[in-house]
Amino acid sequence: MSMAMERTTLVAAVTGFGVVLLLDVLLRRSGRATWPAVSGALSVILVLLTAAVAGRWLRESQGPFLTLYDVLLSNLFSLTLVYLVAAWLVPALRKSSAIVVAFLGMLGIWSLTVSAAAVPLPATFDNPWLWLHVTAGKLFLGLCLPAAATALWLLVRSRGSASQSGEMDAAVWLTLSLAFVCHSFMLIAGAIWAHSAWGRYWAWDSLETWTFITWLCIALLLHARVTFRRMPVSYGWSAVVAIFGLAILTFLGVPFLSIAPHKGVM
């Protein structure tokens, strides 16, 4: 796939997010079920994103790990895929689809504004642990997104029945807990890869430090939930949204702002 074809496919996918968002809002207003149409349209977008990622991968002979464009493109793919699977398995996550799609649309628009030029992958990065590290990171972010979107939906519109809110609340903590497991694996796989690539498993560089801070924040929130059982539910939801914000800043901001070895490496 040529670069022009890849860009056209990405533009189509980003436009698709706009269409899905509009569809979601219109169906909600008319009181009809949104999920069949939204999941169908998201599946078509996922096919487009898969084509863009695979085409780029085949053309450049390397995975999308290095540049901001690589990271945005691969995250659009992984976030869409993980959301579709998670919402298929946990129906309570479907309610917040508009928030998820709006976020993906914004990420898509961002990806169209950055340089798509490829940068060769250093030889030290050719390591299976990098694959596992990145996959775990994408799963973490992919699970954090529906957790945060559902928490935000609950914060803004929790006027439904108590049972519906209960299902959604349980879904928030389920996805956040699974995200925590993926985050832990990402840290371990990353340490093994760093030891191989740079001769140390931990060096407190900017990305490592902020990733660890994100892990600690989730650990703190999970402990707070047990410690302060009478804490209003909205506090926990707000914290989940804040943690997702921190994770996005850590994954999509820190690597491209720091001058550490992790710069541009995801």
Added chain:
Amino acid sequence: MRSVLKTLASLRLTMVGLTVLIVNCIAISQWPDESIPWVVLPLSLLALNLFAALVVRHAFRHQAALLLFHVGLLAVLMLAAAGVLMRFDGSVELIEGESFDASAVTARGAGWLHPDSLERVDFAQGPLEVRYLSGFQRDTTHSRVVVSRSNGAGIERDIGDREGFTSHGYRFMTTFNKGYSVLVHWRDTDGREAIGAVNFPSYPKFDWKQVNDWTTPAGETLTFELKLAERVPDDAAWTLSSLGTDYEVGIAGKGQTEKTIRAGQSMVVAGGKITIVDLRLWMGYRIDYNPLLPWLLTAAFLSLGALALHMVQKFRVPRATESVPVTGGEQAA
């Protein structure tokens, strides 16, 4: 004693420890060189808190996976701390044909309990080759070394980028830091001879500054400048190697006019004569030592597996037909 343990096992203390650790990690993101003092106190507090909780908290007894996760976490903390005390981190530059000399190692950090046994490491540097893609993008590094085993036999290894070698617990990894070196033969007026080497700055990073000083056995400081006949192409792939490289060396004493000579040519200087013998490459190695890493990895994976199992046990997937009630202002369990 039990009441003290109960106080130490408090979840509120866990919250305090985690909060202090988060704040200190934010401080580390600003001052990364001072990381250890920032984390020692909160991590020690959390380790103590966790140990006490493992002893007195009944919740752990009914949740084996959660217990295993926390035991694993405590082991990770202990092993990481012990690893810091035993570690060694250093670097050394070796020229093609040169044998490793522990006294040439620059130590960047060594723990109090590091059993200094670098002298036992014995290997020799063989040919080096670094391949580049167009646009000065470093591709693969190939460093051939001959590592001596305890029975005296040597084993040849081709290392680089992803693969180093380990000898007596010390792992040697190639780095991006490498360059040219000129071997110089020295003969003084009394006929005494010596061989020296002038390592030039990292190449091609400092291709515009291939200059270094060398002090002769007679005490005169000379400035050497490596003059390569060809510039490396920035629009094509190329290989950094000492073989077949056409070069000259400009040599000047302090305040003197530079004289340029080639391999095999000599130059008379104060107290003797120098002859350019050969052009070689040098490689910068990173050396690290941490005998607890396999145990740390095992503890980390054990802990992770237990955490995953605990989460699977804890959460049932909520189906549309099920509902989890929310009571008042409290959260669903």
